[in-house]
Amino acid sequence: MDGGDPTKTHLVLVPLMEQGHMIPMADLALLLATRGARVSFITTPVNARRLRATADRAVEAGLPLRLVELPFPCAEAGLPQGCENVDLVPSLDLFHSFFHCLYLLAGPLKQFLLQNVEPRNSPTCIIADQCLPWTATVAAELSIPRLIFHGPSCFFLLCTLLVTRHKLHEKVADEDEIFAVPELSQTIQVNKRQSLRFFQWPGFEDFLCQIETADDTADGFVLNTFYEMEPWCIDDYRSAVGKEVWPIGPVSLCHKDANSKAVRGNGDAAVDHGGVIEWLDAREPRSVLFVSFGSVASTSPQQLMEIGAALEATGWPFVWAVKTAEQSSEVEEWATEFKQRNQGRGMVMKGWVQQLLILSHPALGGFMTHCGWNSTLEAVAAGVPMVTWPHFADQFLNEKLVVEVLRTGVAVRVKPPEVYQAGELVEREVVERAMERVMGGGEEGEEMRVRARELGEKAMKAVEEGGSSYDSLGKLISRASELSRISAWEPGFS
Incomplete structure (x- = not known):
């Protein structure tokens, strides 16, 4: 051959x-x-x-x-x-x-x-x-x-490999004890739950x-x-x-046009992506905050309400993806009133959303994410800064890559939960502060946005x-x- x-x-x-x-x-x-x-x-x-x-x-x-x-x-x-x-x-x-x-x-x-x-x-x-x-x-x-x-991410692969080779999980008894990942060219501190393979x-x-x-x-x-x-x-x-x-x-950059981005991953879903794009078209460049925690991570009704309150308090336009499994009767009643109060300023989308299509829209100014690697890399490729909220697995180290190495995001800083379980409730004021640092944030926010855009340009050139x-x-x-x-x-x- x-x-x-x-x-x-x-x-x-x-x-x-x-x-x-x-x-x-x-x-x-x-x-x-x-x-x-x-x-x-x-x-x-x-x-x-x-x-x-x-x-x-x-x-x-x-x-x-x-x-x-x-x-x-x-x-x-x-x-x-x-x-x-x-x-x-x-x-x-x-x-x-x-x-x-x-x-x-x-x-x-x-x-x-x-x-x-x-x-x-x-x-x-x-x-x-x-x-x-x-x-x-x-x-x-x-x-x-x-x-x-x-x-x-390669950052996750390298960190967990080094932690394993040095048997640090065997040497550290307390789940919350902080230790440095050995042999890295930059000091990265983690605990056991943040460094699990x-x-x-x-x-x-x-x-x-x-x-x-x-x-x-x-x-x-x-x-x-x-x-x-x-x-x-x-x-x-x-x-x-x-x-x-x-x-x-980033492999997601193989999708060049809107139709290709729209069918990516769930082409049989009956989703009218035109509605959200039309809504985004009417917004100022880099003014919209997109909130999505992927297809697996679960958010409690109380936490959803705290996130909603933070979105209202910031005043920024937003698109918020809420999973079907999270739509309990309690959430539905609250969501109805929430949508009425924010009609015209925000969009709440149920079920599957065409994330790549949304992230690549020029109106996007920030992305609150669970730090799954696909979502993280898609945001990087789009030049969008992030509000990071990891839930499990590699997401904690992906957050450290974004916040501490690339410096293109702000951490909500929640305590790592047990595997696949909801973490402690994060109050609206904490969520709001993280959102504001990314979407506004004065000189800090502007420098972050510049780094994100430059990294997005490098991603495009790489492919x-x-x-x-x-x-x-x-x-x-x-x-x-x-x-x-x-x-x-x-x-x-x-």
């Missing part, structure tokens, strides 16, 4: 079935197909419906990308029928069952690789989410090279060990970030893991031809082809 010819490269992408992981891998699929590589995107029927509009647009544009639907054996794992995404898991008690079900996809994936691939276009390489360690076994059995797609939770010990083993056998790591934002993190992480690392983001991420993507494709030649895999071998 010619490493210089991407059209002879066939990459098989296997995402974790969770919106925050699946969406950036779908963007990566588009980027790879745009560069001429053939891409098979592994998914399940429910998730395929969410991605269908994006895939159809790719096919219409002549891109060599296809969705491959594998059956998701919910019944075998004791899950409700159709429970094919993390955001559809009805309770924390079923999380173990969901991840067990993911392991059951190994057989169907192997059959696809063996039987449904033309000999002239055999798989070059698997790119799998880090949270799917069972793909290592499939790749090894078929002698297919395997790269890992990392969803979080994914699945470093009670009951997931075996799964975490499997992830670590799969990392050790991978041929390299693909990161949704860009070099100009995390240069020392990327350099230090590459040295620490001793493997090739390709920063190829353009000749940019760092553009070049890194080309090197990834070439390396995948080179690894495939070394492996010399042929269909039918097992």
